[in-house]
Amino acid sequence: NAGVTQTPKFQVLKTGQSMTLQCAQDMNHNSMYWYRQDPGMGLRLIYYSASEGTTDKGEVPNGYNVSRLNKREFSLRLESAAPSQTSVYFCASSEYGPGYEQYFGPGTRLTVT
Amino acid sequence: QQQVKQSPQSLIVQKGGISIINCAYENTAFDYFPWYQQFPGKGPALLIAIRPDVSEKKEGRFTISFNKSAKQFSLHIMDSQPGDSATYFCAASRGSSNTGKLIFGQGTTLQVKP
Numbered sequence: 001n002a003g004v005t006q007t008p009k010f011q012v013l014k015t016g017q018s019m020t021l022q023c024a025q026d027m028n029h030n031s032m033y034w035y036r037q038d039p040g041m042g043l044r045l046i047y048y049s050a051s052e053g054t055t056d057k058g059e060v061p062n063g064y065n066v067s068r069l070n071k072r073e074f075s076l077r078l079e080s081a082a083p084s085q086t087s088v089y090f091c092a093s094s095e096y097g098p099g100y101e102q103y104f105g106p107g108t109r110l111t112v113t
Numbered sequence: 114q115q116q117v118k119q120s121p122q123s124l125i126v127q128k129g130g131i132s133i134i135n136c137a138y139e140n141t142a143f144d145y146f147p148w149y150q151q152f153p154g155k156g157p158a159l160l161i162a163i164r165p166d167v168s169e170k171k172e173g174r175f176t177i178s179f180n181k182s183a184k185q186f187s188l189h190i191m192d193s194q195p196g197d198s199a200t201y202f203c204a205a206s207r208g209s210s211n212t213g214k215l216i217f218g219q220g221t222t223l224q225v226k227p
Binding site for chain 2: 004033035040041042043044045048058059090092098099101102103104105106107
C-alpha cells in the first residue's frame with residue numbers, strides 16, 4: 001500500500017499562474033482533506049471532503065478550489081497563484097470523519113514568486 | 114480564530130529527560146484530542162489520541178493528560194531520546210461529527226540533546 005500520494009513534490013509558480021495539486025489514497029477511506037502548513041501557524045484546513053461527491057470549506061478556502069474526482073482522488077486547484085499561497089500543502093485521508101486517524105501524504109512545497 | 118493554543122513553540126531537553134507540551138482549547142464541543150508527530154520533510158503522523166471520558170492515556174513513553182474543566186491537555190514524553198526530535202502538533206475536533214474539522218495547534222519543535 002502506498003498510503004497517500006501527492007504530486008508534485010516541489011513547484012515554483014509565477015504570480016497569476018494556475019496549477020492543480022494531485023492527491024490519491026489507496027486505503028478506501030471516505031474522507032479526504034487539504035491542509036497548508038506555514039511556520040508558526042500549524043496546519044490549517046483548506047477544504048475537506050467527507051465522502052465522494054461532497055466538499056466543504058475549511059478555515060482558509062479563499063483562492064482555492066477542490067474536486068473529489070472519485071473515492072481515491074482529491075485535487076486542489078489554485079486558479080491565480082499569489083505569493084501569500086507560498087506554503088507546504090498536505091493531503092490527508094481518514095476512514096470516516098475528523099474523529100478518526102488522519103493519514104498524511106508527503107507534502108508539496110509550493111513557492112509563488 | 115485560533116481555537117487550539119499550543120506551548121511552548123520550541124523545547125530543548127536532555128536525553129533521558131521529560132518533555133512536556135501543553136495545549137488549551139476553547140470549544141467545549143470538542144471530544145477528540147490527538148497528537149501528531151512530524152519529522153523534517155515528512156507529513157505528520159498520529160502519535161496518540163484521547164477522548165474526554167478518560168483523564169490520562171499512556172502508550173509506551175508517551176502520555177496524554179487531559180483536564181476537561183480547565184480545557185487543557187498535555188503530552189508528556191518520558192525518557193526523551195534524540196530520535197524523538199521532531200515537531201509535535203496537538204489538535205481537537207468534534208470527533209462524533211462526520212463533517213467537523215480537526216483544528217491544529219501551532220506546533221512545538223522538540224530537540225533532544227544526546
